[in-house]
Amino acid sequence: MKLEGKISIITGGATGLGKAMALEFANAGADVVVCSRNKANIEKVHNEITALGRRSLAIVADVCVKEQVANMVKKVIDEFGRIDILVNNAGTSHSMPILDLTEDIWDLILDTNLKGVFLCTQAVADKPLDHEKMEEAKSCYYTLMGWDSKTGIPLKEKVEELLIP
Numbered sequence: 001m002k003l004e005g006k007i008s009i010i011t012g013g014a015t016g017l018g019k020a021m022a023l024e025f026a027n028a029g030a031d032v033v034v035c036s037r038n039k040a041n042i043e044k045v046h047n048e049i050t051a052l053g054r055r056s057l058a059i060v061a062d063v064c065v066k067e068q069v070a071n072m073v074k075k076v077i078d079e080f081g082r083i084d085i086l087v088n089n090a091g092t093s094h095s096m097p098i099l100d101l102t103e104d105i106w107d108l109i110l111d112t113n114l115k116g117v118f119l120c121t122q123a124v125a126d127k128p129l130d131h132e133k134m135e136e137a138k139s140c141y142y143t144l145m146g147w148d149s150k151t152g153i154p155l156k157e158k159v160e161e162l163l164i165p
């Protein structure tokens with residue numbers, strides 16, 4: 001995988017799959033922004049990314065909170081000028097019998113796994129990405145939907161074209 005110079009955000013990039021992706025992206029040449037709610041965890045990953053010679057930001061942000069997501073995107077744009085890749089990795093799961101599942105936990109799961117993806121995708125799609133610039137830069141935009149989620153037209157082939165050099 002070659003991601004030389006790509007500016008990427010990995011939500012929930014402090015632990016587990018997100019951390020693994022963050023380091024793999026950095027190894028592949030990307031600059032990597034990691035966010036989560038735990039400052040200490042994301043700073044550790046940030047340090048590992050910079051030790052690989054890549055630029056990085058560790059941003060405390062709750063993907064369920066619109067203002068925090070907007071602030072994260074602004075910081076990335078201020079620092080790097082654009083965003084090429086968004087990985088909506090932050091998520092939560094609570095395996096338990098349905099009778100133990102409270103409404104609060106249900107809301108947390110949906111807020112994190114659905115609303116968080118919506119907020120991050122919308123925030124990134126709204127400002128920094130310009131279709132023509134995307135084409136010029138051959139940047140890729142990876143999330144649950146392809147770039148053309150902005151137009152509402154699903155173009156799986158476009159995402160594949162951008163992701164596969």
Ligand SMILES: NC(=O)c1ccc[n+]([C@@H]2O[C@H](COP(=O)([O-])OP(=O)(O)OC[C@H]3O[C@@H](n4cnc5c(N)ncnc54)[C@H](OP(=O)(O)O)[C@@H]3O)[C@@H](O)[C@H]2O)c1
Pocket residue numbers: 011012013014015016017018035036037038041061062063064089090091092093112116
């Ligand atoms: N591991 C699996 O087998 C598996 C299978 C299917 C799907 N998945 C999905 O893959 C993703 C990663 O899984 P994982 O096993 O690596 O999970 P994990 O270790 O629990 O990591 C989740 C990360 O998301 C962050 N996060 C959670 N809620 C957040 C929020 N509201 N705002 C910002 N960050 C938040 C967490 O950090 P903080 O809590 O510090 O914010 C944590 O760094 C999740 O979406 C998960 O549902 C995993």
